[in-house]
Amino acid sequence: MRHLEVPTVPINHHIAARAERHPDRPALIFYGGETDYGALHRNVEALAGFLQKDLGVAAGDRVLLLGQNAPQFVIAYYAILRADAVVVPINPMNRAGELRHYLLDSGAEVVITAEEVLPALETALAEGLCRRVIVFRYADAVDPESCFGLPSALQTEAPPLAASSEVVTWQAALEAGSKADPQRAGPDDLAVIPYSSGTTGQPKGCMHSHRTVMTTLYGTIVWRLEETPEESHEIVLASLPFFHVTGMQAVMNAPLYQGHSLILMARWDRKMAAHMIEHYRVTRWRNITTMAIDLLNDPEASARDLSSLQGIGGGGAAMPVAIFDKLKARTGLSYIEGYGLTETMAATHINPPDNPRRGSLGVPIYDVDSRIRDPESGRLLGANETGEIIISAPQVFLGYWNNPEATRAAFAEIEGRRFLRTGDLGYVDEEGFFYLVDRLKRMVNLGGLKVWPAEVEQALLHHPAVAEACVIAAQDPRLGEVVKALLVLRPEAEATSSEAVVAWARERLAGYKVPRLIAFVESLPRTPSGKVNWRQVQERERASDA
Numbered sequence: 001m002r003h004l005e006v007p008t009v010p011i012n013h014h015i016a017a018r019a020e021r022h023p024d025r026p027a028l029i030f031y032g033g034e035t036d037y038g039a040l041h042r043n044v045e046a047l048a049g050f051l052q053k054d055l056g057v058a059a060g061d062r063v064l065l066l067g068q069n070a071p072q073f074v075i076a077y078y079a080i081l082r083a084d085a086v087v088v089p090i091n092p093m094n095r096a097g098e099l100r101h102y103l104l105d106s107g108a109e110v111v112i113t114a115e116e117v118l119p120a121l122e123t124a125l126a127e128g129l130c131r132r133v134i135v136f137r138y139a140d141a142v143d144p145e146s147c148f149g150l151p152s153a154l155q156t157e158a159p160p161l162a163a164s165s166e167v168v169t170w171q172a173a174l175e176a177g178s179k180a181d182p183q184r185a186g187p188d189d190l191a192v193i194p195y196s197s198g199t200t201g202q203p204k205g206c207m208h209s210h211r212t213v214m215t216t217l218y219g220t221i222v223w224r225l226e227e228t229p230e231e232s233h234e235i236v237l238a239s240l241p242f243f244h245v246t247g248m249q250a251v252m253n254a255p256l257y258q259g260h261s262l263i264l265m266a267r268w269d270r271k272m273a274a275h276m277i278e279h280y281r282v283t284r285w286r287n288i289t290t291m292a293i294d295l296l297n298d299p300e301a302s303a304r305d306l307s308s309l310q311g312i313g314g315g316g317a318a319m320p321v322a323i324f325d326k327l328k329a330r331t332g333l334s335y336i337e338g339y340g341l342t343e344t345m346a347a348t349h350i351n352p353p354d355n356p357r358r359g360s361l362g363v364p365i366y367d368v369d370s371r372i373r374d375p376e377s378g379r380l381l382g383a384n385e386t387g388e389i390i391i392s393a394p395q396v397f398l399g400y401w402n403n404p405e406a407t408r409a410a411f412a413e414i415e416g417r418r419f420l421r422t423g424d425l426g427y428v429d430e431e432g433f434f435y436l437v438d439r440l441k442r443m444v445n446l447g448g449l450k451v452w453p454a455e456v457e458q459a460l461l462h463h464p465a466v467a468e469a470c471v472i473a474a475q476d477p478r479l480g481e482v483v484k485a486l487l488v489l490r491p492e493a494e495a496t497s498s499e500a501v502v503a504w505a506r507e508r509l510a511g512y513k514v515p516r517l518i519a520f521v522e523s524l525p526r527t528p529s530g531k532v533n534w535r536q537v538q539e540r541e542r543a544s545d546a
Helices: 013-021 037-054 071-082 096-106 115-127 170-174 210-225 245-257 270-280 289-297 321-331 404-409 453-460 498-506 534-545
Strands: 026-030 033-036 062-066 086-090 110-114 132-136 167-169 190-192 204-209 235-238 261-264 284-287 311-314 335-341 346-350 369-373 387-392 411-414 417-428 434-439 444-446 449-451 466-476 480-489 517-520
Touching: 013 037, 013 245, 026 037, 026 071, 033 037, 033 071, 037 071, 037 170, 062 071, 062 096, 071 086, 071 110, 071 132, 071 245, 086 096, 096 115, 096 204, 110 115, 115 132, 132 170, 167 170, 190 210, 204 210, 210 245, 210 335, 210 346, 235 245, 235 270, 245 261, 245 284, 245 335, 245 346, 270 289, 284 289, 289 311, 289 321, 321 335, 369 411, 369 417, 387 411, 404 411, 444 466, 449 453, 453 466, 453 480, 453 498, 466 534, 498 517
Parallel strands: 026 261, 062 086, 062 110, 086 190, 110 132, 132 167, 235 261, 235 284, 284 311, 311 335, 444 480, 480 517
Antiparallel strands: 026 033, 190 204, 335 346, 369 387, 387 417, 411 417, 417 434, 444 449, 466 480
16 A cells, blocks of 8 residues: 655645745636636635634634635635635535525534525525625626636626625625634644435535545645646646535645646536637646536537647546547547545545556555445455445545434444445456446436435425335436436325426426436335335336446
8 A cells, every 4th residue: 555645734725835936827717817826815814814803703613615616616615724614515506495404414604605596595594594694706706808708607687796784795705804813723623524415315514624635635646746746837627616526626626736727617618618728728627527528529629729638537427438538539648537435535546647447446546445345244355356345544534524323334344444335336456446336325426416316305205296206317328327206196196297396396406406307107116124125216227228
Protein backbone atom coordinates (compact mmCIF):
# COMPACT_ATOMS: atom_id res chain seq x y z
CA MET A 1 0.00 0.00 0.00
CA ARG A 2 1.44 3.38 -1.02
CA HIS A 3 1.55 6.04 1.69
CA LEU A 4 1.18 9.81 1.32
CA GLU A 5 1.73 12.57 3.85
CA VAL A 6 -1.25 14.91 3.56
CA PRO A 7 -1.21 18.58 4.68
CA THR A 8 -3.06 19.12 7.96
CA VAL A 9 -4.29 22.64 7.17
CA PRO A 10 -7.96 23.66 6.74
CA ILE A 11 -9.36 23.09 3.26
CA ASN A 12 -9.66 26.83 2.61
CA HIS A 13 -6.03 27.55 3.54
CA HIS A 14 -4.79 27.61 -0.06
CA ILE A 15 -7.10 30.45 -1.13
CA ALA A 16 -5.10 33.00 0.85
CA ALA A 17 -1.81 31.45 -0.31
CA ARG A 18 -2.74 31.64 -3.99
CA ALA A 19 -4.05 35.19 -3.60
CA GLU A 20 -0.77 36.29 -2.07
CA ARG A 21 1.30 34.75 -4.86
CA HIS A 22 -0.93 35.44 -7.89
CA PRO A 23 -3.57 38.04 -6.95
CA ASP A 24 -4.31 38.99 -10.57
CA ARG A 25 -4.55 35.49 -12.01
CA PRO A 26 -8.12 34.53 -13.00
CA ALA A 27 -9.48 31.96 -10.57
CA LEU A 28 -13.05 31.82 -11.87
CA ILE A 29 -14.36 32.68 -15.33
CA PHE A 30 -18.16 32.67 -15.50
CA TYR A 31 -19.67 33.40 -18.93
CA GLY A 32 -17.05 36.07 -19.52
CA GLY A 33 -17.05 37.50 -15.98
CA GLU A 34 -13.70 37.06 -14.21
CA THR A 35 -12.85 36.72 -10.52
CA ASP A 36 -9.11 36.74 -9.85
CA TYR A 37 -7.48 35.09 -6.85
CA GLY A 38 -7.13 38.40 -5.05
CA ALA A 39 -10.85 39.14 -5.33
CA LEU A 40 -11.74 35.57 -4.44
CA HIS A 41 -9.76 35.83 -1.21
CA ARG A 42 -11.20 39.26 -0.31
CA ASN A 43 -14.77 38.10 -0.88
CA VAL A 44 -14.22 34.92 1.14
CA GLU A 45 -12.91 36.99 4.05
CA ALA A 46 -15.78 39.50 3.80
CA LEU A 47 -18.49 36.85 3.70
CA ALA A 48 -16.88 34.86 6.53
CA GLY A 49 -16.87 38.01 8.65
CA PHE A 50 -20.54 38.66 7.87
CA LEU A 51 -21.49 35.09 8.78
CA GLN A 52 -19.72 35.36 12.13
CA LYS A 53 -20.40 38.93 13.21
CA ASP A 54 -23.76 39.72 11.61
CA LEU A 55 -25.50 36.34 11.49
CA GLY A 56 -23.95 34.77 14.57
CA VAL A 57 -22.61 31.67 12.82
CA ALA A 58 -20.35 29.87 15.31
CA ALA A 59 -17.75 27.14 14.93
CA GLY A 60 -19.41 23.86 13.99
CA ASP A 61 -22.69 25.44 12.86
CA ARG A 62 -24.08 23.97 9.67
CA VAL A 63 -24.84 26.29 6.75
CA LEU A 64 -26.88 25.10 3.76
CA LEU A 65 -25.41 26.04 0.39
CA LEU A 66 -27.57 25.76 -2.73
CA GLY A 67 -26.66 26.79 -6.24
CA GLN A 68 -25.34 25.79 -9.62
CA ASN A 69 -21.67 26.30 -10.45
CA ALA A 70 -21.03 30.04 -10.08
CA PRO A 71 -18.45 32.33 -8.44
CA GLN A 72 -20.88 32.95 -5.57
CA PHE A 73 -21.04 29.22 -4.80
CA VAL A 74 -17.23 28.98 -4.62
CA ILE A 75 -16.94 32.10 -2.45
CA ALA A 76 -19.69 30.88 -0.11
CA TYR A 77 -18.15 27.40 0.19
CA TYR A 78 -14.78 28.73 1.31
CA ALA A 79 -16.31 31.50 3.44
CA ILE A 80 -18.32 28.97 5.46
CA LEU A 81 -15.13 26.99 6.10
CA ARG A 82 -13.19 30.19 6.87
CA ALA A 83 -15.82 30.96 9.53
CA ASP A 84 -15.09 27.54 11.14
CA ALA A 85 -18.59 26.41 10.15
CA VAL A 86 -19.71 23.35 8.17
CA VAL A 87 -20.80 23.38 4.51
CA VAL A 88 -23.98 21.43 3.74
CA PRO A 89 -24.06 21.40 -0.09
CA ILE A 90 -27.51 20.69 -1.53
CA ASN A 91 -28.70 20.23 -5.10
CA PRO A 92 -30.66 23.42 -5.95
CA MET A 93 -33.19 21.37 -7.90
CA ASN A 94 -34.69 20.12 -4.63
CA ARG A 95 -38.26 21.17 -3.86
CA ALA A 96 -39.71 22.64 -0.67
CA GLY A 97 -40.46 19.31 1.00
CA GLU A 98 -36.97 18.00 0.31
CA LEU A 99 -35.33 21.18 1.59
CA ARG A 100 -37.41 20.91 4.74
CA HIS A 101 -35.76 17.54 5.46
CA TYR A 102 -32.25 18.92 4.96
CA LEU A 103 -32.92 21.85 7.29
CA LEU A 104 -34.49 19.72 10.00
CA ASP A 105 -31.88 16.97 9.77
CA SER A 106 -28.78 19.18 9.63
CA GLY A 107 -30.05 21.79 12.07
CA ALA A 108 -28.81 24.56 9.78
CA GLU A 109 -30.30 27.96 10.59
CA VAL A 110 -28.53 29.94 7.88
CA VAL A 111 -28.85 29.31 4.14
CA ILE A 112 -26.85 30.72 1.23
CA THR A 113 -28.74 30.21 -2.01
CA ALA A 114 -29.19 31.21 -5.61
CA GLU A 115 -32.26 33.33 -6.32
CA GLU A 116 -33.94 30.44 -8.17
CA VAL A 117 -34.28 28.46 -4.92
CA LEU A 118 -35.74 31.25 -2.78
CA PRO A 119 -39.43 30.40 -3.52
CA ALA A 120 -38.83 26.83 -2.30
CA LEU A 121 -37.50 28.23 0.98
CA GLU A 122 -40.48 30.45 1.72
CA THR A 123 -42.32 27.75 3.71
CA ALA A 124 -39.17 26.98 5.72
CA LEU A 125 -38.78 30.65 6.56
CA ALA A 126 -42.44 30.92 7.56
CA GLU A 127 -42.10 27.86 9.81
CA GLY A 128 -38.92 29.20 11.37
CA LEU A 129 -36.82 26.29 10.13
CA CYS A 130 -34.14 28.75 9.04
CA ARG A 131 -33.68 32.24 10.39
CA ARG A 132 -31.58 34.00 7.73
CA VAL A 133 -30.99 33.52 4.00
CA ILE A 134 -28.27 35.13 1.88
CA VAL A 135 -29.41 35.25 -1.76
CA PHE A 136 -27.27 35.70 -4.87
CA ARG A 137 -28.12 36.21 -8.53
CA TYR A 138 -26.11 34.42 -11.24
CA ALA A 139 -26.36 37.31 -13.68
CA ASP A 140 -24.40 39.58 -11.33
CA ALA A 141 -21.23 37.56 -12.00
CA VAL A 142 -21.35 37.37 -15.81
CA ASP A 143 -20.01 39.70 -18.49
CA PRO A 144 -23.06 40.76 -20.54
CA GLU A 145 -20.79 41.43 -23.51
CA SER A 146 -19.36 37.90 -23.53
CA CYS A 147 -19.95 35.54 -26.43
CA PHE A 148 -21.08 33.01 -23.81
CA GLY A 149 -24.55 33.79 -22.53
CA LEU A 150 -25.92 32.64 -19.20
CA PRO A 151 -28.35 29.69 -19.69
CA SER A 152 -31.86 31.02 -20.19
CA ALA A 153 -33.21 28.97 -17.27
CA LEU A 154 -30.98 30.96 -14.91
CA GLN A 155 -31.71 34.38 -16.32
CA THR A 156 -34.17 36.67 -14.59
CA GLU A 157 -35.85 39.96 -15.37
CA ALA A 158 -37.08 40.38 -11.83
CA PRO A 159 -36.29 43.65 -10.02
CA PRO A 160 -33.23 43.76 -7.78
CA LEU A 161 -33.57 41.66 -4.66
CA ALA A 162 -34.85 43.59 -1.68
CA ALA A 163 -33.48 42.92 1.79
CA SER A 164 -35.78 41.99 4.64
CA SER A 165 -35.48 40.86 8.24
CA GLU A 166 -34.85 37.32 6.99
CA VAL A 167 -33.35 37.75 3.53
CA VAL A 168 -29.96 39.39 2.93
CA THR A 169 -28.67 40.22 -0.53
CA TRP A 170 -25.28 38.93 -1.57
CA GLN A 171 -23.90 42.41 -2.16
CA ALA A 172 -25.07 43.65 1.24
CA ALA A 173 -23.31 40.74 2.93
CA LEU A 174 -20.03 41.45 1.12
CA GLU A 175 -20.22 45.19 1.79
CA ALA A 176 -21.03 44.92 5.50
CA GLY A 177 -17.37 45.41 6.37
CA SER A 178 -17.30 42.74 9.08
CA LYS A 179 -13.89 41.24 9.79
CA ALA A 180 -13.59 37.50 10.33
CA ASP A 181 -12.03 36.13 13.49
CA PRO A 182 -8.77 34.17 13.22
CA GLN A 183 -9.49 30.64 12.02
CA ARG A 184 -9.37 27.93 14.69
CA ALA A 185 -10.57 24.83 12.81
CA GLY A 186 -8.25 21.84 13.06
CA PRO A 187 -7.90 18.83 10.75
CA ASP A 188 -10.42 16.74 12.70
CA ASP A 189 -13.14 19.40 12.93
CA LEU A 190 -16.20 18.94 10.74
CA ALA A 191 -15.96 20.68 7.37
CA VAL A 192 -18.55 19.33 4.91
CA ILE A 193 -21.74 17.26 5.25
CA PRO A 194 -22.84 16.12 1.78
CA TYR A 195 -25.98 13.98 1.73
CA SER A 196 -26.25 10.39 0.58
CA SER A 197 -28.99 7.83 1.10
CA GLY A 198 -29.73 4.14 0.88
CA THR A 199 -32.57 1.77 1.56
CA THR A 200 -34.27 3.82 4.27
CA GLY A 201 -35.58 6.59 2.05
CA GLN A 202 -34.51 9.86 3.62
CA PRO A 203 -31.06 11.17 2.66
CA LYS A 204 -28.37 10.95 5.34
CA GLY A 205 -25.61 13.46 5.99
CA CYS A 206 -22.05 12.14 5.57
CA MET A 207 -19.76 13.79 8.14
CA HIS A 208 -16.41 14.81 6.67
CA SER A 209 -13.62 16.59 8.49
CA HIS A 210 -10.98 18.88 7.04
CA ARG A 211 -8.67 15.86 7.14
CA THR A 212 -10.93 13.48 5.20
CA VAL A 213 -11.62 16.13 2.53
CA MET A 214 -7.95 17.09 2.26
CA THR A 215 -6.93 13.43 1.96
CA THR A 216 -8.90 12.93 -1.26
CA LEU A 217 -8.18 16.43 -2.54
CA TYR A 218 -4.41 16.17 -2.14
CA GLY A 219 -4.16 12.48 -2.99
CA THR A 220 -5.87 12.80 -6.37
CA ILE A 221 -3.52 15.65 -7.33
CA VAL A 222 -0.40 13.68 -6.47
CA TRP A 223 -1.81 10.57 -8.16
CA ARG A 224 -2.22 12.42 -11.44
CA LEU A 225 1.14 14.19 -11.27
CA GLU A 226 2.97 11.21 -9.75
CA GLU A 227 4.89 13.68 -7.59
CA THR A 228 4.34 16.29 -4.88
CA PRO A 229 2.33 19.09 -6.52
CA GLU A 230 4.08 22.28 -7.43
CA GLU A 231 2.06 25.37 -8.20
CA SER A 232 1.15 25.41 -11.87
CA HIS A 233 -1.42 26.96 -14.15
CA GLU A 234 -3.93 25.02 -16.16
CA ILE A 235 -7.32 25.90 -17.62
CA VAL A 236 -10.02 23.60 -16.26
CA LEU A 237 -13.56 23.24 -17.61
CA ALA A 238 -15.88 22.97 -14.60
CA SER A 239 -18.98 21.24 -15.93
CA LEU A 240 -19.55 18.81 -13.03
CA PRO A 241 -21.74 20.32 -10.29
CA PHE A 242 -19.88 21.54 -7.21
CA PHE A 243 -22.66 20.40 -4.88
CA HIS A 244 -21.70 16.81 -5.78
CA VAL A 245 -18.51 15.43 -4.22
CA THR A 246 -16.81 14.58 -7.54
CA GLY A 247 -17.26 18.11 -8.85
CA MET A 248 -16.46 19.61 -5.46
CA GLN A 249 -13.17 17.78 -5.12
CA ALA A 250 -11.85 17.13 -8.62
CA VAL A 251 -13.16 20.25 -10.36
CA MET A 252 -13.28 22.94 -7.63
CA ASN A 253 -11.03 22.15 -4.67
CA ALA A 254 -8.11 20.43 -6.39
CA PRO A 255 -7.65 22.93 -9.27
CA LEU A 256 -7.90 25.94 -6.93
CA TYR A 257 -5.39 24.27 -4.58
CA GLN A 258 -2.96 24.28 -7.52
CA GLY A 259 -3.72 27.84 -8.63
CA HIS A 260 -5.53 26.91 -11.84
CA SER A 261 -8.24 28.89 -13.65
CA LEU A 262 -11.76 27.44 -13.73
CA ILE A 263 -14.17 27.95 -16.62
CA LEU A 264 -17.52 27.56 -14.88
CA MET A 265 -20.59 26.06 -16.52
CA ALA A 266 -23.79 26.55 -14.51
CA ARG A 267 -25.72 24.09 -16.68
CA TRP A 268 -24.45 21.40 -19.04
CA ASP A 269 -24.61 22.39 -22.71
CA ARG A 270 -22.55 20.32 -25.14
CA LYS A 271 -22.29 23.03 -27.79
CA MET A 272 -21.16 25.60 -25.25
CA ALA A 273 -18.71 23.14 -23.68
CA ALA A 274 -16.99 22.48 -27.00
CA HIS A 275 -16.91 26.23 -27.73
CA MET A 276 -15.40 26.97 -24.29
CA ILE A 277 -12.71 24.32 -24.71
CA GLU A 278 -11.72 25.88 -28.02
CA HIS A 279 -12.04 29.52 -26.91
CA TYR A 280 -10.23 29.29 -23.56
CA ARG A 281 -7.78 26.56 -24.66
CA VAL A 282 -8.94 24.29 -21.86
CA THR A 283 -6.27 21.81 -20.78
CA ARG A 284 -8.21 19.56 -18.40
CA TRP A 285 -11.80 18.35 -18.31
CA ARG A 286 -13.34 16.13 -15.63
CA ASN A 287 -16.79 14.88 -16.59
CA ILE A 288 -19.20 11.97 -16.52
CA THR A 289 -20.08 9.52 -19.27
CA THR A 290 -23.23 11.38 -20.31
CA MET A 291 -21.27 14.57 -20.98
CA ALA A 292 -18.64 12.73 -23.03
CA ILE A 293 -21.34 10.99 -25.09
CA ASP A 294 -23.13 14.30 -25.65
CA LEU A 295 -19.97 16.02 -26.85
CA LEU A 296 -19.02 13.18 -29.18
CA ASN A 297 -22.51 13.01 -30.70
CA ASP A 298 -22.80 16.73 -31.43
CA PRO A 299 -22.02 17.54 -35.10
CA GLU A 300 -21.02 21.10 -34.18
CA ALA A 301 -18.51 19.86 -31.59
CA SER A 302 -16.68 17.88 -34.26
CA ALA A 303 -15.78 21.19 -35.92
CA ARG A 304 -14.29 22.65 -32.72
CA ASP A 305 -10.59 22.56 -31.95
CA LEU A 306 -10.13 20.39 -28.85
CA SER A 307 -6.38 20.00 -29.26
CA SER A 308 -5.60 22.00 -26.11
CA LEU A 309 -6.89 19.17 -23.91
CA GLN A 310 -4.10 17.40 -22.03
CA GLY A 311 -6.20 15.32 -19.66
CA ILE A 312 -9.73 13.97 -19.60
CA GLY A 313 -11.43 11.68 -17.13
CA GLY A 314 -14.13 11.35 -14.55
CA GLY A 315 -16.34 9.16 -12.43
CA GLY A 316 -19.90 8.89 -11.19
CA ALA A 317 -20.92 6.44 -13.92
CA ALA A 318 -19.06 3.68 -15.74
CA MET A 319 -17.41 4.65 -19.03
CA PRO A 320 -18.45 2.21 -21.80
CA VAL A 321 -15.53 0.75 -23.74
CA ALA A 322 -16.94 2.01 -27.05
CA ILE A 323 -17.08 5.60 -25.78
CA PHE A 324 -13.57 5.26 -24.32
CA ASP A 325 -12.26 4.28 -27.76
CA LYS A 326 -14.23 6.96 -29.61
CA LEU A 327 -13.07 9.66 -27.21
CA LYS A 328 -9.45 8.60 -27.60
CA ALA A 329 -9.78 8.70 -31.39
CA ARG A 330 -11.24 12.22 -31.16
CA THR A 331 -8.79 13.69 -28.62
CA GLY A 332 -5.81 11.35 -28.55
CA LEU A 333 -6.30 10.96 -24.80
CA SER A 334 -7.17 7.98 -22.64
CA TYR A 335 -10.13 8.54 -20.34
CA ILE A 336 -8.88 8.23 -16.75
CA GLU A 337 -11.71 6.66 -14.79
CA GLY A 338 -12.05 6.64 -11.03
CA TYR A 339 -14.38 5.34 -8.35
CA GLY A 340 -15.57 6.79 -5.08
CA LEU A 341 -18.58 7.57 -2.94
CA THR A 342 -20.08 10.46 -1.03
CA GLU A 343 -18.93 8.54 2.04
CA THR A 344 -15.31 8.72 0.81
CA MET A 345 -15.43 12.32 -0.45
CA ALA A 346 -14.87 11.17 -4.04
CA ALA A 347 -12.15 8.91 -5.39
CA THR A 348 -10.61 5.95 -3.59
CA HIS A 349 -9.70 4.11 -6.81
CA ILE A 350 -8.24 5.72 -9.94
CA ASN A 351 -6.67 4.31 -13.07
CA PRO A 352 -2.92 4.94 -13.35
CA PRO A 353 -2.44 7.89 -15.73
CA ASP A 354 0.19 5.98 -17.72
CA ASN A 355 -1.69 2.67 -17.82
CA PRO A 356 -5.49 3.07 -17.74
CA ARG A 357 -7.67 0.01 -18.24
CA ARG A 358 -10.81 0.33 -20.31
CA GLY A 359 -13.88 -0.45 -18.23
CA SER A 360 -11.93 -0.57 -14.96
CA LEU A 361 -12.51 1.51 -11.83
CA GLY A 362 -8.75 1.67 -11.39
CA VAL A 363 -6.59 0.66 -8.44
CA PRO A 364 -6.68 1.85 -4.82
CA ILE A 365 -4.83 5.15 -4.35
CA TYR A 366 -2.66 6.19 -1.40
CA ASP A 367 -3.42 4.55 1.97
CA VAL A 368 -6.56 2.87 0.61
CA ASP A 369 -7.07 -0.77 1.57
CA SER A 370 -9.85 -2.12 -0.64
CA ARG A 371 -10.97 -5.73 -0.79
CA ILE A 372 -13.75 -7.96 -2.07
CA ARG A 373 -15.98 -9.61 0.55
CA ASP A 374 -18.82 -12.07 0.34
CA PRO A 375 -21.77 -9.93 1.51
CA GLU A 376 -23.52 -12.87 3.21
CA SER A 377 -20.77 -14.97 4.77
CA GLY A 378 -18.31 -12.12 5.32
CA ARG A 379 -15.51 -14.20 3.77
CA LEU A 380 -12.78 -12.29 1.93
CA LEU A 381 -12.59 -13.33 -1.72
CA GLY A 382 -9.71 -13.82 -4.11
CA ALA A 383 -8.90 -12.51 -7.57
CA ASN A 384 -11.76 -12.54 -10.09
CA GLU A 385 -14.35 -13.53 -7.47
CA THR A 386 -17.37 -11.24 -7.33
CA GLY A 387 -18.43 -9.78 -4.00
CA GLU A 388 -18.98 -6.46 -2.24
CA ILE A 389 -16.27 -3.80 -2.57
CA ILE A 390 -15.16 -2.70 0.91
CA ILE A 391 -12.80 0.14 1.79
CA SER A 392 -10.65 1.17 4.73
CA ALA A 393 -8.99 4.53 4.14
CA PRO A 394 -8.29 7.90 5.82
CA GLN A 395 -10.85 9.66 3.59
CA VAL A 396 -13.72 7.44 4.73
CA PHE A 397 -16.39 9.54 6.43
CA LEU A 398 -16.77 9.83 10.20
CA GLY A 399 -20.34 8.55 10.13
CA TYR A 400 -23.87 9.67 9.29
CA TRP A 401 -25.00 12.86 10.97
CA ASN A 402 -27.24 12.08 13.97
CA ASN A 403 -27.74 8.50 12.75
CA PRO A 404 -25.58 6.04 14.75
CA GLU A 405 -27.67 3.04 13.67
CA ALA A 406 -27.06 3.71 9.97
CA THR A 407 -23.39 4.37 10.73
CA ARG A 408 -23.00 0.97 12.39
CA ALA A 409 -24.69 -0.76 9.46
CA ALA A 410 -22.32 0.94 6.98
CA PHE A 411 -19.20 -0.72 8.39
CA ALA A 412 -17.76 -4.19 8.86
CA GLU A 413 -14.84 -5.00 11.15
CA ILE A 414 -12.11 -7.13 9.60
CA GLU A 415 -8.79 -7.95 11.24
CA GLY A 416 -9.43 -5.27 13.84
CA ARG A 417 -10.03 -2.55 11.24
CA ARG A 418 -13.21 -0.81 10.15
CA PHE A 419 -14.15 -1.21 6.47
CA LEU A 420 -16.87 0.76 4.70
CA ARG A 421 -19.42 -1.44 2.96
CA THR A 422 -19.91 0.29 -0.39
CA GLY A 423 -23.00 -1.65 -1.50
CA ASP A 424 -21.33 -2.17 -4.87
CA LEU A 425 -20.54 -5.61 -6.26
CA GLY A 426 -17.29 -6.05 -8.11
CA TYR A 427 -14.08 -8.00 -8.44
CA VAL A 428 -10.35 -7.36 -8.54
CA ASP A 429 -8.06 -8.97 -11.10
CA GLU A 430 -4.59 -10.44 -10.55
CA GLU A 431 -2.95 -7.05 -11.16
CA GLY A 432 -5.06 -5.19 -8.61
CA PHE A 433 -7.51 -3.45 -10.97
CA PHE A 434 -11.09 -3.25 -9.69
CA TYR A 435 -14.20 -3.73 -11.82
CA LEU A 436 -17.84 -2.93 -11.06
CA VAL A 437 -20.37 -5.70 -11.73
CA ASP A 438 -23.63 -4.75 -10.00
CA ARG A 439 -24.90 -3.12 -6.85
CA LEU A 440 -26.30 -4.40 -3.60
CA LYS A 441 -27.78 -1.06 -2.62
CA ARG A 442 -30.86 0.38 -4.25
CA MET A 443 -29.91 3.20 -6.54
CA VAL A 444 -30.62 4.70 -9.94
CA ASN A 445 -27.57 6.28 -11.56
CA LEU A 446 -29.05 8.92 -13.82
CA GLY A 447 -26.11 10.32 -15.76
CA GLY A 448 -24.02 10.48 -12.59
CA LEU A 449 -26.80 11.85 -10.39
CA LYS A 450 -27.82 9.30 -7.76
CA VAL A 451 -31.51 8.72 -7.12
CA TRP A 452 -32.53 6.67 -4.10
CA PRO A 453 -35.67 4.62 -4.91
CA ALA A 454 -36.96 4.45 -1.34
CA GLU A 455 -37.07 8.26 -1.19
CA VAL A 456 -39.09 8.45 -4.42
CA GLU A 457 -41.40 5.67 -3.21
CA GLN A 458 -42.14 7.57 -0.01
CA ALA A 459 -43.14 10.60 -2.05
CA LEU A 460 -45.33 8.59 -4.45
CA LEU A 461 -47.17 6.92 -1.59
CA HIS A 462 -48.59 10.32 -0.65
CA HIS A 463 -50.45 10.42 -3.98
CA PRO A 464 -54.16 9.86 -3.17
CA ALA A 465 -54.52 7.16 -5.86
CA VAL A 466 -51.36 5.14 -5.05
CA ALA A 467 -51.57 2.14 -2.72
CA GLU A 468 -48.09 0.69 -3.35
CA ALA A 469 -45.00 1.82 -5.23
CA CYS A 470 -41.80 0.14 -6.35
CA VAL A 471 -39.11 2.30 -7.95
CA ILE A 472 -36.37 0.73 -10.05
CA ALA A 473 -33.77 1.63 -12.69
CA ALA A 474 -34.64 1.35 -16.38
CA GLN A 475 -31.94 1.40 -19.05
CA ASP A 476 -31.50 4.56 -21.14
CA PRO A 477 -29.10 4.93 -24.10
CA ARG A 478 -27.97 8.44 -23.11
CA LEU A 479 -28.27 8.70 -19.32
CA GLY A 480 -27.45 5.07 -18.58
CA GLU A 481 -30.43 4.70 -16.26
CA VAL A 482 -33.68 6.53 -15.59
CA VAL A 483 -36.28 6.26 -12.84
CA LYS A 484 -39.18 3.86 -13.41
CA ALA A 485 -42.09 3.46 -10.99
CA LEU A 486 -44.44 0.49 -10.80
CA LEU A 487 -47.66 1.54 -9.06
CA VAL A 488 -50.58 -0.35 -7.55
CA LEU A 489 -53.63 1.94 -7.40
CA ARG A 490 -56.20 2.05 -4.64
CA PRO A 491 -59.44 0.29 -5.66
CA GLU A 492 -61.56 3.20 -4.51
CA ALA A 493 -59.35 5.90 -6.08
CA GLU A 494 -60.40 7.96 -9.05
CA ALA A 495 -58.85 7.06 -12.38
CA THR A 496 -55.45 8.61 -13.02
CA SER A 497 -52.80 8.56 -15.75
CA SER A 498 -49.04 8.30 -15.88
CA GLU A 499 -48.91 11.92 -17.04
CA ALA A 500 -50.94 13.04 -14.03
CA VAL A 501 -48.69 11.13 -11.63
CA VAL A 502 -45.57 12.63 -13.20
CA ALA A 503 -47.03 16.15 -13.00
CA TRP A 504 -47.92 15.55 -9.35
CA ALA A 505 -44.41 14.28 -8.58
CA ARG A 506 -42.76 17.27 -10.25
CA GLU A 507 -44.30 19.54 -7.62
CA ARG A 508 -42.74 17.51 -4.81
CA LEU A 509 -39.44 16.09 -6.09
CA ALA A 510 -36.34 17.45 -7.78
CA GLY A 511 -36.68 17.02 -11.54
CA TYR A 512 -34.09 14.28 -11.88
CA LYS A 513 -35.88 12.15 -9.24
CA VAL A 514 -39.25 12.25 -11.01
CA PRO A 515 -40.06 8.91 -12.72
CA ARG A 516 -39.55 9.01 -16.48
CA LEU A 517 -41.54 5.79 -16.84
CA ILE A 518 -44.74 4.76 -15.03
CA ALA A 519 -46.30 1.29 -15.10
CA PHE A 520 -49.61 0.48 -13.41
CA VAL A 521 -49.71 -3.10 -12.09
CA GLU A 522 -52.28 -5.16 -10.19
CA SER A 523 -49.75 -6.35 -7.58
CA LEU A 524 -46.07 -6.39 -6.66
CA PRO A 525 -44.01 -9.46 -5.70
CA ARG A 526 -43.30 -10.02 -2.02
CA THR A 527 -40.43 -11.38 0.04
CA PRO A 528 -41.15 -14.12 2.62
CA SER A 529 -41.38 -11.38 5.26
CA GLY A 530 -44.08 -9.57 3.27
CA LYS A 531 -42.00 -6.67 1.96
CA VAL A 532 -42.09 -5.61 -1.69
CA ASN A 533 -39.41 -7.63 -3.49
CA TRP A 534 -37.77 -4.75 -5.35
CA ARG A 535 -34.83 -6.89 -6.45
CA GLN A 536 -37.11 -9.30 -8.30
CA VAL A 537 -38.81 -6.35 -10.02
CA GLN A 538 -35.41 -4.94 -10.95
CA GLU A 539 -34.21 -8.27 -12.36
CA ARG A 540 -37.34 -8.56 -14.50
CA GLU A 541 -36.65 -5.09 -15.89
CA ARG A 542 -33.07 -6.00 -16.76
CA ALA A 543 -34.20 -9.19 -18.45
CA SER A 544 -36.66 -7.22 -20.59
CA ASP A 545 -33.90 -4.79 -21.60
CA ALA A 546 -31.50 -7.58 -22.59
